[in-house]
Amino acid sequence: MNLIEMNSICKSYRNIGFETKVLKDVTLHIKEGDYVSIVGPSGAGKSTLMAIMGCLAQPTSGDYILDGEEVGQLNDRKLSRVRNEKIGFVFQAFHLLPGVTALENVTLPLVYAKNPPANVKDRARELLAKVGLEHRLHHTPGQLSGGEQQRVTIARSLINDPRIILADEPTGNLDSKNGIETMKTFDNLVKEGKTIILITHDSEVAQHAGRIISILDGQIASDSQVSHEEQTRPH
Amino acid sequence: MRIFKNLGQALRGLRLNRGNTILMTLGVMIGIASLTVIVAIGDGIKIKVLSRIANMGFGPESFSVIAGAGRMFFARSKNTTSMSLEDAEDLLALPTVRLVVPRQRKSMQIINKKEFTNTRVYGVTPDWQLARGWKMIDGDFLSDSDLDRRKRVVVLGATPARKLFKNNDPMGKMVRLQNNYYQVIGLLEEKGLTESGYDPDDRALIPLTTSMSRLTHQTYLHSIKVVALDSSQVPETMEAVRQILRRNHNLSAFADDDFRFITPEGIMQWVTESEQALNRMLILISTVSLLVGGIVIMNILLVSIRERVREIGIRRCFGARRSDITFQFLFESVLVSLLGGVMGVGLGLAISFGLKRFDVLPTHVTVEPFILSFVFCTLIGLIFGIHPARKAAFLSPEESIRS
Numbered sequence: 001m002n003l004i005e006m007n008s009i010c011k012s013y014r015n016i017g018f019e020t021k022v023l024k025d026v027t028l029h030i031k032e033g034d035y036v037s038i039v040g041p042s043g044a045g046k047s048t049l050m051a052i053m054g055c056l057a058q059p060t061s062g063d064y065i066l067d068g069e070e071v072g073q074l075n076d077r078k079l080s081r082v083r084n085e086k087i088g089f090v091f092q093a094f095h096l097l098p099g100v101t102a103l104e105n106v107t108l109p110l111v112y113a114k115n116p117p118a119n120v121k122d123r124a125r126e127l128l129a130k131v132g133l134e135h136r137l138h139h140t141p142g143q144l145s146g147g148e149q150q151r152v153t154i155a156r157s158l159i160n161d162p163r164i165i166l167a168d169e170p171t172g173n174l175d176s177k178n179g180i181e182t183m184k185t186f187d188n189l190v191k192e193g194k195t196i197i198l199i200t201h202d203s204e205v206a207q208h209a210g211r212i213i214s215i216l217d218g219q220i221a222s223d224s225q226v227s228h229e230e231q232t233r234p235h
Numbered sequence: 236m237r238i239f240k241n242l243g244q245a246l247r248g249l250r251l252n253r254g255n256t257i258l259m260t261l262g263v264m265i266g267i268a269s270l271t272v273i274v275a276i277g278d279g280i281k282i283k284v285l286s287r288i289a290n291m292g293f294g295p296e297s298f299s300v301i302a303g304a305g306r307m308f309f310a311r312s313k314n315t316t317s318m319s320l321e322d323a324e325d326l327l328a329l330p331t332v333r334l335v336v337p338r339q340r341k342s343m344q345i346i347n348k349k350e351f352t353n354t355r356v357y358g359v360t361p362d363w364q365l366a367r368g369w370k371m372i373d374g375d376f377l378s379d380s381d382l383d384r385r386k387r388v389v390v391l392g393a394t395p396a397r398k399l400f401k402n403n404d405p406m407g408k409m410v411r412l413q414n415n416y417y418q419v420i421g422l423l424e425e426k427g428l429t430e431s432g433y434d435p436d437d438r439a440l441i442p443l444t445t446s447m448s449r450l451t452h453q454t455y456l457h458s459i460k461v462v463a464l465d466s467s468q469v470p471e472t473m474e475a476v477r478q479i480l481r482r483n484h485n486l487s488a489f490a491d492d493d494f495r496f497i498t499p500e501g502i503m504q505w506v507t508e509s510e511q512a513l514n515r516m517l518i519l520i521s522t523v524s525l526l527v528g529g530i531v532i533m534n535i536l537l538v539s540i541r542e543r544v545r546e547i548g549i550r551r552c553f554g555a556r557r558s559d560i561t562f563q564f565l566f567e568s569v570l571v572s573l574l575g576g577v578m579g580v581g582l583g584l585a586i587s588f589g590l591k592r593f594d595v596l597p598t599h600v601t602v603e604p605f606i607l608s609f610v611f612c613t614l615i616g617l618i619f620g621i622h623p624a625r626k627a628a629f630l631s632p633e634e635s636i637r638s
Binding site: 057109111 | 237240243244247251545546548549550551552553554555556557558559631632633636637
């Protein structure tokens with residue numbers, strides 16, 4: 001079953017009368033449990049594609065069926081709920097709330113959850129322990145290293161137990177050691193059954209995925225499966 | 236409840252953006268402080284005047300007629316010489332009048348050997364004591380024979396008695412007013428300072444006839460106090476008094492009265508009117524400052540939202556609805572406004588107590604400003620918060636996380 005089903009998605013932005021077409025007729029199907037990289041040069045439309053996949057923006061035309069639900073034209077209320085329940089975001093710039101402890105940053109999505117679990121703090125602690133930060137629960141982002149911050153964002157993306165993890169250049173702000181650590185975390189999440197979509201322009205990072213979709217000028221240029229040998233090749 | 240979570244996030248937002256929070260409270264704080272002080276001054280003045288009225292010895296059935304046109308305590312002309320003892324006699328003849336006390340009044344030095352003090356000296360008739368109902372602690376009040384024989388006798392209030400005689404008994408001693416010596420024949424019971432600081436005991440009473448011939452050298456009266464048989468008869472008695480005085484003073488139909496009335500209701504009305512005029516002006520001022528406070532909140536909130544675009548974007552990514560963002564920022568503005576209100580009430584109370592303590596203005600603190608400021612602050616927070624909050628809520632989540 002396709003978890004993500006995009007059919008003929010177009011997205012254009014209108015700016016002072018000029019219409020810029022960012023996505024042109026993108027059709028893309030992603031199955032549950034897939035590990036997908038989306039690559040392409042900057043300005044190709046990767047981020048816009050991710051914004052639409054993550055329900056942060058809506059397509060100008062085309063259908064987007066997420067987990068069996070047509071989300072292309074949902075209202076803000078329903079769209080927010082879809083984001084809250086089905087998608088976990090990981091950003092290049094981490095995007096943690098400044099001045100707020102790691103523990104509270106991780107619980108942020110539960111603030112907006114419809115039925116938050118009773119043991120919110122325990123769950124957050126568990127997830128922070130899982131990413132190796134059990135000793136940093138009460139540190140604020142400013143007191144954490146880049147690698148540690150990125151691990152907090154991964155814990156945050158998992159707190160609502162979403163089907164999909166959308167990671168936008170997750171290693172972009174990290175040194176190679178932390179980058180490798182982060183990618184290992186994603187590799188493990190796939191094994192746990194999460195669907196992971198990586199947006200990157202780093203081909204080595206992209207190689208971790210089982211499928212690489214290349215975007216060029218708002219269109220899909222190539223869509224290829226990666227063999228197991230390539231995936232485990234040392235960096 | 237989701238809305239309480241937004242409230243929690245708002246509290247956190249205010250804590251994390253302390254600088255902006257403090258700036259935002261300032262405008263409202265000043266507005267509420269001035270409102271608090273205004274209400275306290277208004278109430279203080281009212282109480283002061285009320286206690287003054289109580290100490291003027293007005294019962295509900297009495298009023299005063301003062302020589303000279305004008306209103307209340309403010310004479311339009313001084314040295315009106317038209318009110319005479321004959322007027323007083325004619326007023327006493329009215330069927331609804333129980334007592335009439337003609338008076339002269341002069342502030343002057345009263346001297347006992349080397350001790351002296353300034354006091355209010357009244358020339359009155361024996362009925363003064365009945366009209367005031369003021370008890371004696373020693374000796375007797377002025378008598379008819381004192382009046383007939385223009386005797387040089389004086390009844391002292393507690394304040395000049397204490398100042399002139401310290402711990403000695405003043406009874407029978409001589410005190411000097413101008414160049415004449417007066418024997419002390421009685422002492423008035425002490426009433427004590429009023430709340431407003433007016434001293435009703437600071438007075439000396441001599442026979443009206445003595446006052447006319449030896450003190451003021453005037454044959455006309457300064458005022459007449461009239462006591463009606465019953466308080467319900469006061470209005471008709473006043474009208475009758477007016478007719479008699481106008482006739483006695485030969486005033487034409489077009490001339491203004493050359494006298495004026497002071498009644499408890501008249502004073503109250505005058506106080507209320509002047510208080511209202513004062514209040515209108517002050518309320519206008521505090522409304523303007525509250526409005527400015529609201530605009531300050533709105534502007535700083537708008538700047539704050541620009542600084543916090545990313546935070547808003549992050550919240551939206553993880554499931555915050557537009558309404559969540561709206562409520563968060565609306566809560567922030569209401570909370571900040573209420574915080575300003577609490578600080579303003581505090582500052583206002585401090586100023587009010589200061590004004591009273593250092594005798595600048597009478598103030599009286601009531602619960603009113605607390606309720607008023609709670610209502611005003613909530614309204615200001617809502618009115619000036621809605622625009623920034625909506626603006627924050629309608630930021631595109633896609634663009635705000637890229638910023």
